[in-house]
Amino acid sequence: MSAADRRHDxxxxxxxxxxxxxxxVVKTVHVSGSGPAVVVMPEMPGISPDVLRLARxxxxxxxxxxxxSLFGTDGAWPTVEAGREVVRxxxxxxxxxxxxxxxxxxxxxxxxxxxxxxxxxxxxxxVGAIGLCFTGNFALTMAMEPAVIAPxxxxxxxxxxxxxxxxxxxxxxxxxxxxxxxxxxxxxxYRFDNDRWCTGRRFAAYRALLGDAFDGRxxxxxxxxxxxxxxxxxxxxxxxxxxxAHLVDEDGHPTRKARDEILAFLTERLSGPxxxxxxx
Numbered sequence: 441m442s443a444a445d446r447r448h449d450x451x452x453x454x455x456x457x458x459x460x461x462x463x464x465v466v467k468t469v470h471v472s473g474s475g476p477a478v479v480v481m482p483e484m485p486g487i488s489p490d491v492l493r494l495a496r497x498x499x500x501x502x503x504x505x506x507x508x509s510l511f512g513t514d515g516a517w518p519t520v521e522a523g524r525e526v527v528r529x530x531x532x533x534x535x536x537x538x539x540x541x542x543x544x545x546x547x548x549x550x551x552x553x554x555x556x557x558x559x560x561x562x563x564x565x566x567v568g569a570i571g572l573c574f575t576g577n578f579a580l581t582m583a584m585e586p587a588v589i590a591p592x593x594x595x596x597x598x599x600x601x602x603x604x605x606x607x608x609x610x611x612x613x614x615x616x617x618x619x620x621x622x623x624x625x626x627x628x629x630y631r632f633d634n635d636r637w638c639t640g641r642r643f644a645a646y647r648a649l650l651g652d653a654f655d656g657r658x659x660x661x662x663x664x665x666x667x668x669x670x671x672x673x674x675x676x677x678x679x680x681x682x683x684x685a686h687l688v689d690e691d692g693h694p695t696r697k698a699r700d701e702i703l704a705f706l707t708e709r710l711s712g713p714x715x716x717x718x719x720x
Contacts, residue, residue, distance in 0.1 A: 460554055484523065
């Protein structure tokens with residue numbers, strides 16, 4: 441194992457750990473910051489240090505980040521062996537629909553409940569939702585919840601076996617489309633141009649569903665970080681994670697620009713008076 445493979449896990453000491461119960465289903469959520477709520481979902485194989493770096497950027501931009509634990513080991517550096525096992529378990533889990541024909545992943549019902557609770561607690565005009573990779577499309581499905589007004593769909597990889605497919609049932613797709621059009625929402629999305637897990641065909645499917653409300657932005661794959669963690673290097677094997685594992689944190693870099701665009705999108709959509717309703 442090289443020195444680059446022996447990175448430290450993230451202790452997450454600047455996050456509070458909560459157990460959130462939505463309709464009898466309890467999951468761990470890591471929370472930090474103040475201001476309107478933004479749900480930052482993990483990418484495979486879990487809440488990695490790079491996912492937490494993104495969450496901290498969102499927090500420092502003036503938001504209360506909620507990072508739900510959906511799979512993997514929270515804070516762990518993404519290794520090949522552990523990452524493959526997390527993917528295997530997720531693909532057979534009843535909570536996720538990893539393959540074509542499965543419809544909407546059931547876990548999104550819990551995530552919508554989390555968004556409702558976060559909005560009641562944090563106030564503001566609504567909630568932001570950032571999906572990444574395996575959870576990429578979850579940010580769109582969460583828009584079935586009225587509190588979610590700023591969905592960001594990053595390199596959505598599901599369904600794994602259909603590059604032109606969307607991980608959502610026909611009924612839920614119609615519900616999301618109708619709300620997006622009715623309320624003039626925008627859906628911000630990112631991918632690399634040579635990503636084999638999130639292709640141009642998938643973005644075309646989003647545009648066919650949402651029309652001009654879908655703002656899909658494509659970065660050159662040659663701009664991706666060339667030294668990502670082992671799981672992304674050896675398992676993902678392609679430029680993929682625009683604002684996490686494949687981000688290059690340098691001024692003027694395309695991936696850093698994408699991060700800044702996401703923060704600006706959240707700021708624009710979530711600025712406004714606090715909601716007077718507070719969760720008791």
